[in-house]
Amino acid sequence: xxxxxxxxxxxxxxxxxxxxxxxxxxxxxxxxxxxxxxxxxxxxxxxxxxxxxxxxxxxxxxxxxxxxxxxxxxxxxxxxxxxxxxxxxxxxxxxxxxxxxxxxxxxxxxxxxxxxxxxxxxxxxxxxxxxxxxxxxxxxxxxxxxxxxxxxxxxxxxxxxxxxxxxxxxxxxxxxxxxxxxxxxxxxxxxxxxxxxxxxxxxxx
Amino acid sequence: xxxxxxxxxxxxxxxxxxxxxxxxxxxxxxxxxxxxxxxxxxxxxxxxxxxxxxxxxxxxxxxxxxxxxxxxxxxxxxxxxxxxxxxxxxxxxxxxxxxxxxxxxxxxxxxxxxxxxxxxxxxxxxxxxxxxxxxxxxxxxxxxxxxxxxxxxxxxxxxxxxxxxxxxxxxxxxxxxxxxxxxxxxxxxxxxxxxxxxxxxxxxx
Numbered sequence: 483x484x485x486x487x488x489x490x491x492x493x494x495x496x497x498x499x500x501x502x503x504x505x506x507x508x509x510x511x512x513x514x515x516x517x518x519x520x521x522x523x524x525x526x527x528x529x530x531x532x533x534x535x536x537x538x539x540x541x542x543x544x545x546x547x548x549x550x551x552x553x554x555x556x557x558x559x560x561x562x563x564x565x566x567x568x569x570x571x572x573x574x575x576x577x578x579x580x581x582x583x584x585x586x587x588x589x590x591x592x593x594x595x596x597x598x599x600x601x602x603x604x605x606x607x608x609x610x611x612x613x614x615x616x617x618x619x620x621x622x623x624x625x626x627x628x629x630x631x632x633x634x635x636x637x638x639x640x641x642x643x644x645x646x647x648x649x650x651x652x653x654x655x656x657x658x659x660x661x662x663x664x665x666x667x668x669x670x671x672x673x674x675x676x677x678x679x680x681x682x683x684x685x686x687x
Numbered sequence: 688x689x690x691x692x693x694x695x696x697x698x699x700x701x702x703x704x705x706x707x708x709x710x711x712x713x714x715x716x717x718x719x720x721x722x723x724x725x726x727x728x729x730x731x732x733x734x735x736x737x738x739x740x741x742x743x744x745x746x747x748x749x750x751x752x753x754x755x756x757x758x759x760x761x762x763x764x765x766x767x768x769x770x771x772x773x774x775x776x777x778x779x780x781x782x783x784x785x786x787x788x789x790x791x792x793x794x795x796x797x798x799x800x801x802x803x804x805x806x807x808x809x810x811x812x813x814x815x816x817x818x819x820x821x822x823x824x825x826x827x828x829x830x831x832x833x834x835x836x837x838x839x840x841x842x843x844x845x846x847x848x849x850x851x852x853x854x855x856x857x858x859x860x861x862x863x864x865x866x867x868x869x870x871x872x873x874x875x876x877x878x879x880x881x882x883x884x885x886x887x888x889x890x891x892x
Contacts, residue, residue, distance in 0.1 A: 488890075497886035501865060505842070523867045561889040568885070575787045579780035580881065585865045589882040590889065629892060630885060637710070654888035656881060660706060660790045662728045670888040674879050676785065676861060677794040680773070680835060681702035683859035683875040684766040684795065685693075687834060 488559070492533050498523050499530070500556040504588070507549050515546040562590025569623055569652075571643055572634035573598040573606075573613045576658055580632060581609040594628055599639065616643070623650035630654045637661035644671075693764070697738050703728050704735070705761040709793070712754050720751040767795025774828055774857075776848055777839035778803040778811075778818045781863055785837060786814040799833055804844065821848070828855035835859045842866035849876075 488496075502522045506514055516527040516534070523530075534552070537559055557563040568591050570577055581593060596608055599616040606613050614622060623631075631652045633640055640659035647655060654670045657663055660678070663671050693701075707727045711719055721732040721739070728735075739757070742764055762768040773796050775782055782801065791797060801813055804821040811818050819827060828836075836857045838845055845864035852860060859875045862868055865883070868876050 493890050494887055496890070497880075497883040498867065500886065501880070501883060502867060505866065521869070524869065559890065560886045561892060562886055566885070566889060575784035579784040582780045583881065585880065585882050589886070591882060591885055630889070632881065653892050654885070656884050656888075661710065662703065662707060664726070664729065670891050672884040672888055674881065674884060675702075675706070675790065676788065676837070676879065677790050677796060678702040678706060679861050679877040679879060680771070680796055680859070681705065681765045681767055681794070682699055683861075683877055684771060684835070685698050685701070685764065686875050687766060687858050 488536055492536055493560075495525065495533055496556055496560055498525075499533070500553065500560065500562075501589075503549050503553050503556065507553060511549055513546045514549055514552075519547075557590070560590070564590065566591050566630050567594035567626060567628045568592065568630045568632060569594055569626070569628050569647075570596045570632045570634065571598070571616060571619065571647070572658075573600075573603050573608055574634060576634040578608055580634065581611060591630070594626055595622065597622075599635075619643070619646050620650045623647065623652060628652065630656075632656040632658065634658045693741055697741055698765075700730065700738055701761055701765055703730075704738070705758065705765065705767075706794075708754050708758050708761070712758060716754055718751045719754055719757075724752075762795070765795070769795065771796050771835050772799035772831060772833045773797065773835045773837060774799055774831070774833050774852075775801045775837045775839065776803070776821060776824065776852070777863075778805075778808050778813055779839060781839040783813055785839065786816065796835070799831055800827065802827075804840075824848070824851050825855045828852065828857060833857065835861075837861045837863065839863045 502519060516530040520527040520530050570580060570593050573596055595614060596611045597614045597616040597619050603613050604615045629652055631647045633655060635643060637659045640661050641663060644655060644663045644665055648665055648669055656672050658674050660675045665671060707724060721735040725732040725735050775785060775798050778801055786798060800819060801816045802819050802821040802824050808818050809820045834857055836852045838860060840848060842864045845866050846868060849860060849868045849870055853870055853874055861877050863879050865880045870876060
């Protein structure tokens, strides 16, 4: 099925399809069409058919897609048919919000540990977690064998912490710090920066 | 300068350049090269030269770019040479984190009002703001003449609130609710969903 690599641009749309299909399933729907899915996600039916055909032959002409089948396939392709442990570095407001965020459940992720460099925070609790000392980051992350991290720390500290995470074996970083990270090619980074996202829209206003 | 429309893909990179240049300026740098900027943001020097040439003729061969000049031009193009008022809908953990977020300052945005549908929250304070009743959203947003909004509410409520915002004249929505929004073509939406961002990376693990 994954004989050929799926282009990045398509990989980027698959989580959007997965999220919409999950919602349909939660609402009790059993089948859908590229038309209906397209309306939900704001992508053309033709594009959806093309994207989905990249990784196999789903759905029969005229009968649409089985939501359950497509969900399972997408989870398998995106490797969220399992649960990934995630370490969170930064126990500030954003870190707290992520600990309390309900949107990781059933989507392939669970927070495994939280770190902060502020000695006044170390030992305190955030939700069910005790904040650990960022000094022990490399050792602890190695011991936990975690491959995914979220960074919610100031920009000034982000590069150094990212390097520690890479050293500890982390392969994917979701970076909330408003700075671009330099990491080896085998490490993936995604960025969440509300100002950057807003600036992408103000151009059009 | 903006005789021709800049392609979306380039518009998406400009806030990244702006952020890196701002950081260089904060560190006291006066000039930079496409090479240096490229290393900071993880984009090739050739791509940066091409992107920047889209909107004018900056920098002289061999002397590099004036950071100040490029900053001003990018701010002008992205329309963040002014400050946009932003309404925030949803006074939960993420809403609180955004109110306390330092990353809007000097980047073109300031929160102007916060709304929540929960009557128990209405009237309470978040930072310097008193939470307002989401029932009055349309009227208040119209009165404030705000064009930009951030949604930090549950997925189930997001579409209805987005429609109210559009009705009130909002043209750009940064949506933290994990659901795709259906809005008219003239309204821009950007999405922040940590699970979706993480799933874009697990594919490669």
